[in-house]
Structure formats: C-alpha cells, structure tokens
Amino acid sequence: MQQHLVDDFITGLTTVTTVDSARELFTKTLHCLDVGHYAYLGLRFRNAGPRGKPFFITTYPQPWVEHYDNNNYLQIDPVMQDAPSRSTPMHWGTREHRKQMSPRQKRFLNEAAEMGLCQGAAIPIHAAGGEFGLVSVAVDATPRQFDTMMRTHQHQLHLISLYYHAHVAEKFISNESPKVSVTTRERECLLWSALGKSSWEISEILTISEATVNFHMQNAMRKLEVYSRPHAIVKAVMMGIISP
Amino acid sequence: MQQHLVDDFITGLTTVTTVDSARELFTKTLHCLDVGHYAYLGLRFRNAGPRGKPFFITTYPQPWVEHYDNNNYLQIDPVMQDAPSRSTPMHWGTREHRKQMSPRQKRFLNEAAEMGLCQGAAIPIHAAGGEFGLVSVAVDATPRQFDTMMRTHQHQLHLISLYYHAHVAEKFISNESPKVSVTTRERECLLWSALGKSSWEISEILTISEATVNFHMQNAMRKLEVYSRPHAIVKAVMMGIISP
DNA sequence: TTGGGTGCTAGCAGAACTGATAGGTTGCCT
DNA sequence: AGGCAACCTATCAGTTCTGCTAGCACCCAA
Known part of the structure; x- marks a missing residue:
C-alpha cells in the first residue's frame, strides 16, 4: 500500500x-x-x-x-x-x-x-x-x-x-456566511419547542410569561427569515444553532 | 504501512x-x-x-x-x-x-x-x-x-x-426498531411543513382541503407519539422519515 | 450623566393548529 | 359478493401560535 x-x-x-x-x-x-x-x-x-x-x-x-x-x-x-x-x-x-x-x-x-x-x-x-x-x-x-x-x-x-x-x-x-446571532432566550425557546413543548410549557420551564416566549420565538423566526415554528426549528438545526 | x-x-x-x-x-x-x-x-x-x-x-x-x-x-x-x-x-x-x-x-x-x-x-x-x-x-x-x-x-x-x-x-x-410507518400523504405533509408551509399552503400544493392536511398531520403526530408540529418534524428528521 | 443600542418582559386581535368524528375509496382475504 | 383494513378526504369547536405594540433593565460610549 x-x-x-x-x-x-x-x-x-x-x-x-x-x-x-x-x-x-x-x-x-x-x-x-x-x-x-x-x-x-x-x-x-x-x-x-x-x-x-x-x-x-x-x-x-x-x-x-x-x-x-x-x-x-x-x-x-x-x-x-x-x-x-x-x-x-x-x-x-x-x-x-x-x-x-x-x-x-x-x-x-x-x-x-x-x-x-x-x-x-x-x-x-x-x-x-x-x-x-x-x-x-x-x-x-x-x-x-x-x-x-x-x-x-x-x-x-x-x-x-x-x-x-x-x-x-x-x-x-x-x-456563505449565515451570521445569524440568536440570543440565549431565543435559543432556549427554539430548543424546547423542538422537543415538543408549547409556549405555555416553555414559559413554565423558563419561569417567564407565555407572551414573552412568543415574543422570543418571533424574533428567532425573523432572524431566521421564516414564518412558522416548524420551519424555524428545521433551519436552526440545519445551521447548528440547536442540536436536539 | x-x-x-x-x-x-x-x-x-x-x-x-x-x-x-x-x-x-x-x-x-x-x-x-x-x-x-x-x-x-x-x-x-x-x-x-x-x-x-x-x-x-x-x-x-x-x-x-x-x-x-x-x-x-x-x-x-x-x-x-x-x-x-x-x-x-x-x-x-x-x-x-x-x-x-x-x-x-x-x-x-x-x-x-x-x-x-x-x-x-x-x-x-x-x-x-x-x-x-x-x-x-x-x-x-x-x-x-x-x-x-x-x-x-x-x-x-x-x-x-x-x-x-x-x-x-x-x-x-x-x-431498537422504531417501526413507524407513515403514509405517503403524511410524509408529504411533514416535509412541506418542515419547509415552512402552512396547512392552507400545503392544501394548495397537494390540491386537497386544509382540513385534510390537518388530519394527515394529526395521524403523523400520533404515530410519532408527539403533540405538536415542531416536535413531529424534528422526530421525523431524526428517524430519517424526511430529509429537508 | 445622558442618550442609544440590545435584550428581556408582557398583552391583545386575528390566523393557524389540535383533537375528535365521519363518509368514501381501494385492495385483499374468505 | 361480502367483510375488513388501510388510507384519503372532509368538518367543527377549542386551543395555540403569529404579528404587532410597548415598557423596563443593562451596558457602553459620548
């Protein structure tokens, strides 16, 4: 050889x-x-x-x-x-x-x-x-x-x-450089959502209000340029932002 | 060597x-x-x-x-x-x-x-x-x-x-054997959802009613033993059922 | 110290999703 | 032909998510 x-x-x-x-x-x-x-x-x-x-x-x-x-x-x-x-x-x-x-x-x-x-x-x-x-x-x-x-x-x-x-x-x-910078809260919300939690459940886990969870998901979706949770999570996983 | x-x-x-x-x-x-x-x-x-x-x-x-x-x-x-x-x-x-x-x-x-x-x-x-x-x-x-x-x-x-x-x-x-058998329609719905489409959009793509899309997602979620779309998609990707 | 930027918190109307139910079609076995 | 199972189609009430708006705390530079 x-x-x-x-x-x-x-x-x-x-x-x-x-x-x-x-x-x-x-x-x-x-x-x-x-x-x-x-x-x-x-x-x-x-x-x-x-x-x-x-x-x-x-x-x-x-x-x-x-x-x-x-x-x-x-x-x-x-x-x-x-x-x-x-x-x-x-x-x-x-x-x-x-x-x-x-x-x-x-x-x-x-x-x-x-x-x-x-x-x-x-x-x-x-x-x-x-x-x-x-x-x-x-x-x-x-x-x-x-x-x-x-x-x-x-x-x-x-x-x-x-x-x-x-x-x-x-x-x-x-x-190609994605350059998407999600915050800690946003990443946490994405991850828990990927694991099947609803906004209310995530709010209990993070001890914040449900409205706040929704807000973080909003921002995460805007940064990822998507318009639904499923898509946001798929893209986040693709980009290595979360790994469920 | x-x-x-x-x-x-x-x-x-x-x-x-x-x-x-x-x-x-x-x-x-x-x-x-x-x-x-x-x-x-x-x-x-x-x-x-x-x-x-x-x-x-x-x-x-x-x-x-x-x-x-x-x-x-x-x-x-x-x-x-x-x-x-x-x-x-x-x-x-x-x-x-x-x-x-x-x-x-x-x-x-x-x-x-x-x-x-x-x-x-x-x-x-x-x-x-x-x-x-x-x-x-x-x-x-x-x-x-x-x-x-x-x-x-x-x-x-x-x-x-x-x-x-x-x-x-x-x-x-x-x-371990997952043994989850999703049907064609279920897989299609999962995939389009993973790509960011809403139920209504998927219904247009597959030319079926929105209600039917929801039904297929239901069954897919039940088979995957999850209770939300994000979780269903994550699990489906994990199990190789869909690859977006 | 004051302003601007960033990130976290929160509430509300309208759109989308969840879960249960039911009829119709296809293919297979008896 | 009839029974049966699997799949696709569709509807509706109740819940959850989306999009928008707004206040508060913190850091940093002027």
Whole structure:
C-alpha cells in the first residue's frame, strides 16, 4: 500500500486554492490508483439549506451521463439508493451485488456495463454538519481484476475521497456566511419547542410569561427569515444553532 | 504501512457477535499500533433520539477519568469542543495546538500530561443517520516520537476507527426498531411543513382541503407519539422519515 | 450623566393548529 | 359478493401560535 500517495494528496490539498485545482489533483491522484472513471457528488452542505444544489463532477463517459440524466436514473441507480445510508464503502456490479437487485436495476447495471462501467466501488462520506458526499468509481475489468484492485487500493481510495470531500465542503461553506446571532432566550425557546413543548410549557420551564416566549420565538423566526415554528426549528438545526 | 492490520480488523469485525468482543478486537488492534490509551465515544445514534445516552469506552487511566468527570471537563476539553465540527483527524497537545488554547484549556492539557496523556490524535467520525463517534488516542511520548508515530500509523488508526464505529452503530441501531410507518400523504405533509408551509399552503400544493392536511398531520403526530408540529418534524428528521 | 443600542418582559386581535368524528375509496382475504 | 383494513378526504369547536405594540433593565460610549 502506497502510503505516500495519500500523504501527498493531503499535502497537495493544503496548497491548492480553488475548487478546480482541487478537482485536478483529485483526478490525477485517482489516476495513479488505476481508476478509469469516477463521479463525485456533494450534497447537503451545511448552509446550502433544503434542496440545495448538489455539487457534481465526473469523468464518466459523456453518453452515459446524458443517458443517465434523460432517464432519471437517479431514482433507480442502486448506488444512489444504498450508499447514503451506509457508513463504509460498498462494491456494485459484482455477482453478489446483482443478486439482490430488482429487474429494473439489473437492466440499469447491464446498460452501464455496455458503456464500460462493469463494476466499481462507492464510498459514502458523512462529514461534519450533516454534509454528505459520494465518490463512485467504475472500472472495465474482470471480476478477478476488480477484486485484486480493491484489495490493494480500496483504503487509499477511501482516505483520499474523505479528505477531498472535507476540503471541498470547507471551501463550499466558507463562501456563505449565515451570521445569524440568536440570543440565549431565543435559543432556549427554539430548543424546547423542538422537543415538543408549547409556549405555555416553555414559559413554565423558563419561569417567564407565555407572551414573552412568543415574543422570543418571533424574533428567532425573523432572524431566521421564516414564518412558522416548524420551519424555524428545521433551519436552526440545519445551521447548528440547536442540536436536539 | 501495514495494510493487513486494517484488513484483518475488518475481517475480524464480521466474525464478532457482541459489542464486547468488538471492543476487545478494537483494543487489541490499537495495541498493535502502539496506542497507549484510547477513548471511544459514540453519540447521537439514529434512534437514540434527543439527549440519547452516549456509548463510552476507554482505556485511559482510571484516576484521570474520575478527575475528568468530577470537574465536568467535557465542557472544557478542547478535543470535545473542536472534533465534532471537523471531518478529518486532528492532533491535540502539540505545540501548535496549545498556542490557540485559552488559559483554562492549557491548564487542562497540563493536568492531562501529568497523567501521562501528553498528546494524541482525535478522529471524528460522522456516519449515516447523523451518528457521531469520536476516537481519541493519547501517548506518553516526545513530540518527535509522536510525529513519527502519526506519520506511520494515522491512516490505519483512521480506517480502523471508522469501521469500528460503523459496526458498533449498526449493532446499536439494530436493537431498537422504531417501526413507524407513515403514509405517503403524511410524509408529504411533514416535509412541506418542515419547509415552512402552512396547512392552507400545503392544501394548495397537494390540491386537497386544509382540513385534510390537518388530519394527515394529526395521524403523523400520533404515530410519532408527539403533540405538536415542531416536535413531529424534528422526530421525523431524526428517524430519517424526511430529509429537508 | 445622558442618550442609544440590545435584550428581556408582557398583552391583545386575528390566523393557524389540535383533537375528535365521519363518509368514501381501494385492495385483499374468505 | 361480502367483510375488513388501510388510507384519503372532509368538518367543527377549542386551543395555540403569529404579528404587532410597548415598557423596563443593562451596558457602553459620548
């Protein structure tokens, strides 16, 4: 196992300044690991909010990407179905993996194989603040070759993907600054509300009047630019203001 | 870099059946990496809910653990402050790390050093479902020794911690089964409410009456065993029913 | 010491939500 | 066909939340 590859990548990341140069470094490093094609998908960045635009780059064949988009394969792709709920890498397109697939998914995998994407590995990445990333690599190889390749390279692939995502997420986040400063009382009210308490109950807990609790919730909602408690709480959790 | 150590650990995990035997394997493997003391903290397991009891094991010296507890050092410990918001490993107790510490934190680090916990590494682990784990290792060594050790062992330590947490989390989760089955409409109502829509707005979106939206929210709340929308949404997000 | 800013406290009308009740549709089993 | 369960649709009284207004305490700078 070439440890220097991982270390060089990490060192390299500290020197790059743009998202593009980070991508180049990532592509070059994966190339050293004999990865033919890869796709990186960054979702749910902390301040991207609900339904935030995903961050997506790929070296998959262009025809396949278009075919994938046109047929809305995001809904079928077994990797997209399973990976987000996993914490460790998974292999797809292998004999065992195919066994558990539905007919539609088998068709999907066959179509991918025709494009030279026979099998591969998917690395789910869960980072701080609920950020999620996914690195999927594909190779055109025999099962035996793939097996050997994973045995020698999987851990490096894993680490490199992890650090890459952490770096991209950081860059992505640093650009947006929420700057919402809620007061102590406001945060307390948000938290108790998130835990199911009504205004009256919160007033008893904090020993203030119900009207005051409502006032604090008002201000919290105004600061968060929302117009209902449910939304305020969701946004507060998203932004790390409260963690129930 | 001894790849076999990581692979053996992963293989070993698939054979263990109890949480205790997993811990033993973990301890033994870390011992091979010259780790003197370690602590593992598992928090926020998916179904543990708000304020869930943490899962904690450690080989730190007993006097230190007691001293830590008695003085409520959880609030001061710089590792506990920083690690959860990081996505990659960090080193603590080093010269650079100490520079950024407050006087109280410096005192804390000095007390730790007196117990033989001079410096170490902390590995934050973010897994599926918002689970969070932290592996902190400490060594009684010179800065130079520590540096060498990290250069050769950090990646293995990282991978081993990752797989260990994933395994423990899975065991931890499988024991509790939420078994809450919300219907399509209920899920839709929860999601739109989480995005700030009122009952009337949701009724327009789904082209049903406002009363019907309220009814679906009712049922969702009953199934989730809560008595307000904010709480229902928080719980639904926690349980992975909706992801705004 | 005086003014301005910030945060906490509080009350009230109108809109939104909670909880209970009931009819209608679909699909499944007998 | 009939019975049954699950789900969706809808209504209404009582409670809670939203939006607005206003006073009070504290800190800090002029």
